[in-house]
Amino acid sequence: MKGNARKWRWWAPSLLAGVALGLLLMTGIFSGPAAAVVPPYGMVCTEGTVIDEGPPRVVEFSLRATDGYISMTDGNSVYMWSYAVDGGPFQFPGPNLCVKEDDTVVVHLANDLPEPVSIMFPGQTAVHAGDDLSDPLAQPQFDPDLTSLTNSVPSGGDVTYSFKAEEPGTYLYHSGTSPHKQMQMGLVGALIIRPLMGDEFAYNDASTEFNPGLEFMLLLHEIDPDLHQAVELNKPYDITKLHFRYWTINGRSMLDTISPNGAPWFPSQPYAALMVVQPYDPESNPLPVLVRLLNAGLHNHPFHPHGSHELGIAQDGRLLKGPGGEDLAVERFTFSRTAGSGQTFDGLFRWADVEGWRPEGEPESGTQCSNSLDDDDDGKVNDGCPTSGILSPETGKQCKNATDDDFDGLVNDGCPADTKGETGAQCSDSLDDDNDGKVNDGCKQVGAAESGTQCDNAADDDGDSKVNDGCPKAPNPETGPQCSNDTDDDSDGKVNDGCPAGAIAPETDCDDDLDNDLDGKVNDGCPTAGADPIPVQLPGLQNLIFKDDVTVYGGSPYLGYQDELPVGVTSYNQCGEQYFPWHTHAVNEFQSFNEGFGGMGTLIAVFPPGGCP
Secondary structure, X not given: OOOEOOOOOOOOOOOXXXXXXXXXXXXXXXOOOOOOOEOOOOOOOEOOEEEEOOOOOEEEEEEEEEEEEEEOOOOOEEEEEEEEEOOOOOOOOOOOEEEEOOOEEEEEEEEOOOOOEOOEOOOOOOOXXXXXXXXXEOOOEEOOOEEEOOOOEOOOOEEEEEEEOOOOEEXXXXXXXXXXXXXXXXXXXXXXXXXXXOOOEOOOOHHXXXXXXXXXXXXXXXXXXXXXHHHHOOOOOOHHHOOOOEEEEOOEOOOHHHOOOOOOOOOOOXXXXXXXXXXXXXXXXXXXXXXXXEEOOOOOEOEEEOOOOEEEEEEOOEEOEOOOOOEOOEEEOOOOOOXXXXXXXXXXXXXXXXXXXXXXXXXOOHHHHHOOOOOXXXXXXXXXXXXXXXXXXXXXXXXXXXXXXXXXOOOOOOOOOXXXXXXXXXXXOOEOOOOOOEOOOOOOOOOOOOOHHHHHOOOOOOOOOOOOOOOOOOOOOOOHHXXXXXXOOXXXXXXXXXXXXXXXXXXXXXXXXXXXXOOOOOOOXXXXXXXXXXXXXXXXXXXXXXXXXXXXXXXXXXXXXXXXOOOOOEEXXXXXXXXXXXXXXXXHHOOEOOEOOXXXXXXXXXXXXXXXX
């Protein structure tokens, strides 16, 4: 068993492709104002352009309906339509439009496709056909039959929509023109409205607070390649014969879903679906991650998280509350049992290390490094302790506190054994001011020996630079609390003479960082967390199978540990993190054109506390 991993590896992209990731932060992959720096994972927002600070603030987006190709895990490419930032590259799905509650949102749409298209904004009230909220409301189009559910734009033209972002939440936007065809071709995207309460909340409710650095989006979609080929070749297609062969999350199929945001080998599929967490801790990691799930397809999907249940807090942009404000959030095995077509869901997710299994004790640290004991019960003394002191040698006041200040296992190492002798007021304080174990050494000896009541005042009554000289030495030697105060309590010129080397060993006061038993060791004998192995027999390497000889498994079932793997197997595990699948429970959707395993699935990575070094 190898110990805690401390070796960094760049994040793994698609395992089947076997391509190593060379950059954690991608730049220039996304277009628009929010494209300066793209994180390797997590939801990527297109913020739009603020054209009026308001209030209300006016935010403008310029999109273009266009076409391009995406790559599938079986090596095929599929012709797609989608929305893209005007002037930017083709992408599927469309950009994530992120705004704030009460913003006036203006969306311009230009059309490069060969037929009329449009945008609908489900969940938004009073969508206007124009760039001002005083313009007429968007209306269904007839010619003479219904041709579009909202104002459309012909090929080569443009149209503008505007609305007030009234309700925070997660929403879809998609084509309202021949949606049975155009949504399937890829004219879909996500609209995120952030609450006035702050970006670290999903809604205007304290219970929806999440870690703002860990926000994830999963947009579900299906593809019938026969439909897409017919559209590409301008041939007719019978929509009643729709038969899906590919299922995607954020425009990718598993295992491509775990490649990073903006991966250059997916130029048209910029959004990752990999999620990351660290174990819940009430102090260091108290907040959950937020997962926004959107179903932009025609089919319902029983989407299921492994590792732990998620807490469903909202559906279709509305917080799950009762008529009296009752909290209706619920932990479930799947997102609202089934993610219905056109629905959106918000969930909070925590991963708790409930069992806390460890193959060995926690590495010793702090004051445990100065007691020469195996505090973590792993057969190693002071493992994990620095080989040299942080502040070695100790100096100044550190030389008087009987503490291992530099954590090198030695108390007051480096402190001077003697100086030129104490002088002045030091000759009257009954202290070992120069840390040489002698009180008032070097002070002048004049006058008669003190006696009587002079022996009770701790003063140099006879002016000979000796305090209480000639007084009886009682108690002698020093005992009890006198052994911990660095003072010549018995007036014999010696500090702590006669005190035992280990009066109360092992120590019981384990939180004071002091050498209470005066044996030169701090908190010796104090316990720490020991080993807690998994209580079942684990399979050997000969019982494991690694598809295509690649894996994200680190060789150890313990969080934060890595171990050996069979010869020839490549692991993309960074530091002993663990992976759990999130996927559809409709088995036919967990593949790509009859090739498994793939389809509508992704992973969540649980990293050890503090992440990788």
